[in-house]
Amino acid sequence: MRDLKILKEREACMLFQTCENDSGNGWIGGNAPAYFDDKSELFREIGSDYHFYLCFVNPLDKNNMFSVFIPKEYENRISKNIYPNCSLYVFEHPVSKESLDSTYTEFGIVKHYISEGIFASEEQAFETPFLIKFGGNPFHIQEEEYYYIELEKDGYCFLCQIDEDGYPSGLFHSGTSLPFGFGAVYLYAFVTENTVKNPIVGYWQYS
Template sequence: MENTNNILVERKESIIYQLDKNNVGNGWIGGNAPAYFDDKGELLSEIGSDYNFYLCFVNPLDKNNMISIFIPKEYENRVSKNRYPNCSLQVFEHPISIESLDSTYTEFGIVKHYISEGLFVSEEKAFETPFFIKFGGNPFLIQEEKYYYEELEKNGYDFLCQIDEDGYPSGLFHSGTSLPFGFGAVYLYAIVTEDSIKNPIVGYWQYS
């Protein structure tokens, strides 16, 4: 991919994504989990029925793979374990997949929206532009405390992307549904090289 060095090494640029209700793009939020998980009960056995599917998006470094995130149904189970090494949010990288017909892990409070095609922007532009996902570059933190990321970096993890609730469009949630992260942001980390990522995880999430 062009600009990979600028995104993950020099971190001068990032890719930003928005949400759209109608145009199929690089994944989706809400709706059913990817069909990949239909016969992968062993992957989900650890999280079980206490989790909902949150979103999935195509890995821009490898268009054959997607990254899916599952979150605890109960807010208390999210906020009590909100950072590495005990973050309760679960990430899976897997082959690209269509949406399942199985609603086992569906969060019905979210109206399914699609994740747009990505747009390469400078870090300055990303800071000025509302986004839903920011891939690469540097994290825009809500809370600047080092304890969120010190141990991650010590163990070889680098920032991969963030999912920002400031980028939710109107109409994404049914009336009375609370925002999953208290109007916050989720920060994914991974073992990052110039042209690939390994072992993506949710490093932490923060709320305002």
């Protein structure tokens, strides 16, 4: 695992945007990774209908990627948007190609690829539109401690955020609402001396 200092020193981060060509770093919209073709039991255990949102390669471990799934119904997102009852799920799994199966596909989103990451200081990140900010510190829409205090008590650290301000034009079909009300999703994980484990969606905020 490399570049763990962006999760420990918190002075720099990696920024990801969308792009037209496949950079090998994942995608937003489209079908879920083929890894989930035989994993229907994951969602039966959750007990709700889910859409695939996006996936991206773990910049600290190029053999694995993170996939985020969101409840199909907005009410199921907004009613459970904070740890320990956040209804969004992230799974870390081996890198996988896009499935041919559209079971989890959200057809309101036009598939875009995720770009290669660029290193940036926290100051640069604050001035640069991004889809994903990995490492550094969270940029909150609502500066309320209750969003993260229980996470930190339980030993979780900020991992990355997915920001709707970084959506490109043309990502959504006409009439499709933004999944998070022009907001942001915040992922947390346990950060040890040489690895990151047990990633979860800690909370999401909206404007």
